[in-house]
Amino acid sequence: MEASKEYHFLVSALTKFNSAGETRDIVGWLKERAEKSRMTVERIPFSEMRKWHFEDHTGNLAHDSGKFFSIEGISVETNFGSKPRWMQPIINQPEIGILGILAKKFDGVLHFLMQAKGEPGNINTVQIAPTLQATRSNYTGAHGGKSPPYLEYFRQRGGKTLLDTLQSEQGARYLRKRNRNLIIQTSENVEVLPDYCWLTLGQIYELMKLDNVVNMDARSVLGTISLDVPELHGVPIGEQVAAIRKVDSVAAKHVPLDVDPFTEHVIASELSTCKPVHDVDAIVSWMTELKSQTRLDVCPMPLKQVANWTIGTHEISHDDKRFFSVIAVSVEAGNREVSSWTQPIIKPQQEGLVAFVTKEIDGVLNLLVQAKVEPGNLDLLEMAPTIQCLTGSIRDAAAEDLPPLLSWALESPVDCFESSTMQSEEGGRFFLEQNRNLIIKAGDRTHAEIPDNYIWMTVGQVKTFTKYNNHVNAQARCLMMGLGFTRAQG
């Protein structure tokens, strides 16, 4: 068996211990870093923001430099869903950002250099983040100034590229925003700064069992990693583990002998040789049909003309206090290049819910994937979790307006909930926003009628589509990160 990069991902995924210790040690380290960060965040009126202003003619909220991001208005018309037209504020941030993770092998096992990163909107102050989160201007050094740590590994690219894809951000909040998701493997000596720590994929999967510990950017990058090992196709996972232990005596120390059954199914569902319900051509045809039917007209408009939204002194909010509001915060941070600043940030009015319904079909685990239109999508619709909604909308909604499959999924017996955690949105843009993340096993229950815009796919198929940008949405990518390895072992 020759070592391929995928094989290295699988070994790392199965390795749950290293010198950083167990989950509780990492959580302890995070707490310590949170205390050291001394970040304080205070809500302020818009008038106290420095270098931000409302534009005269439009009311758009923008930075004086024209950089960073702005809050603008859009009007939306679509034939998808029950709401044919609306207006809303949206984040406009045209530059493609970089989410980079540095990887290196220790003791034969691939580790990822993760950052304990504080962001003003974070629950828990600091969360596990990629090595580098940079704007294109940071990345290219266009504006001069101090560059973020570890930038050189991503710019000079002496290492090996393990992952390099373009991914969409949340289409309900961002107008066509994308980030480049990068994993670079180095063999150089890397200085580990105080806020950084080498972790295996298995350790990060363990942290996913906790609420609000792994940040959204880390989940986006790591959630698309393929664990498929071409050399091991057709080999049951138990035998795969044995095979890995055999060829790699050092890794053998770390890789446990037993894998829980659901994880086994998730890994099997990633193998490109498993027999799917629909082949890739059929899934492409399904997307083609849906895109051909869908109309989505999104027009930028002045923020101050957005109907049903009011720009107040302290917040821009929906008149029924639904969806989200835009507020302003003042931030003091001990460990950032810029130690104090003010910024607008999005505050949710309602908790959200994302869920994948899973089912074993002909021996292979499948995810029920939804094709979903959101106004910030570049290309009409993207593959989304089975359920993706705001729970406030659920409470208010008439039964016929509820998202399809919602009641059926939520009424599942308790032992069908393979995983249930709260996970945060990106704390640089979203204020204390967390959403319920569920993995639900359909089991043998007769399911509700599945609408045309839902399809069963294997995990490997969804991960294949993540390569071709703007096919799989942010929520689906992040939720895949919590898919396997969901239960504590032994």
Added chain:
Amino acid sequence: MEASKEYHFLVSALTKFNSAGETRDIVGWLKERAEKSRMTVERIPFSEMRKWHFEDHTGNLAHDSGKFFSIEGISVETNFGSKPRWMQPIINQPEIGILGILAKKFDGVLHFLMQAKGEPGNINTVQIAPTLQATRSNYTGAHGGKSPPYLEYFRQRGGKTLLDTLQSEQGARYLRKRNRNLIIQTSENVEVLPDYCWLTLGQIYELMKLDNVVNMDARSVLGTISLDVPELHGVPIGEQVAAIRKVDSVAAKHVPLDVDPFTEHVIASELSTCKPVHDVDAIVSWMTELKSQTRLDVCPMPLKQVANWTIGTHEISHDDKRFFSVIAVSVEAGNREVSSWTQPIIKPQQEGLVAFVTKEIDGVLNLLVQAKVEPGNLDLLEMAPTIQCLTGSIRDAAAEDLPPLLSWALESPVDCFESSTMQSEEGGRFFLEQNRNLIIKAGDRTHAEIPDNYIWMTVGQVKTFTKYNNHVNAQARCLMMGLGFTRAQG
């Protein structure tokens, strides 16, 4: 060996004869259909157009119903290429059209129901077109009225879907226009109307050796067909043909024993098991890097404010008579649902040139693919032929402004030109527009330095990317149709 749909494509590709006869018989039939069509096209001033008007405030040229298409203005800013900003007219046609080809097996060989279709802009009056070219409104019957022939095979979908992808149109002329490319296989009895004819893929490849016979829509659909036969991986093409003859005695009658060497290489380059220069992940990384670097801002603007373009009584044209102009025509047709109409149409000012440079690398044929920004692209840049330019620009341009690799490619020895034909753009929108199509073998010549936005890919890889919409541009897809089967056989 089990029969798969790809196997059926390969047999059809190798079959050059059927009851419709040889190439000369088909050309004869096309001439006959052209005479029967009695289509006359006359240039008129804009003022004589019926149901079309220039909008008061914008000067945009639109249909009174708001349907069909309109000619609008855009202003473009980009950091790609040598021209940072310009304005131009562009076709806005937001609906996704359908290009559908009906397929059926006769004598064990897959045939395609092709149409001898007249369009006002056609060279040769009629050209070989898909079974169905319909707008979404035609397709769904939204407007009632007479539906185009064979529509039911594509709407009811009793047949088997062999191909169903969303494809971009030319990004220099259309604003984010896309068509759905469909091939449906039926086993029903199909009435063959006078303008239609069953042809094998091999027969259509033969017609590609002639100038302006196979229309652009047919080339787009058929150019993305994968000839990859998973069952035959690793088998040399000669033995593949023998294997096909053996399992399918009826097909054996049609499939010739000898395949020319270049065709053999093209087919080998489609096999998903051939060892490429770059794997798919590396190509995705290359696209990600380029998309991250690229800025392309395209703003709709009133046509009458487009600088350097003038709206005259008979044409909308660039003041230096470059690029293209928009003219008006009056059409009389004997065999269309609507027998007379007027419409705007695009008239080129310059001849274009598209070329793939090919090279055998480690025994596998590769295409030199260019990532190219065009203002109508939905997603910044798409994979394009090695060379795609207007020859007028070449003649006028300073050496440093010439497209990369152009001089090197055009100075190739004569025997490096594997194929050279003139092919037409879509005659419904473009008036007598034909472009030089070249397939050039790089051979062993030292080539010019290859810029960062070029990459070697196998034919199979390019065809894989066509599945994921807006990755491969119209010119590249169409040019692949003329790639193999380029030389007349023995």
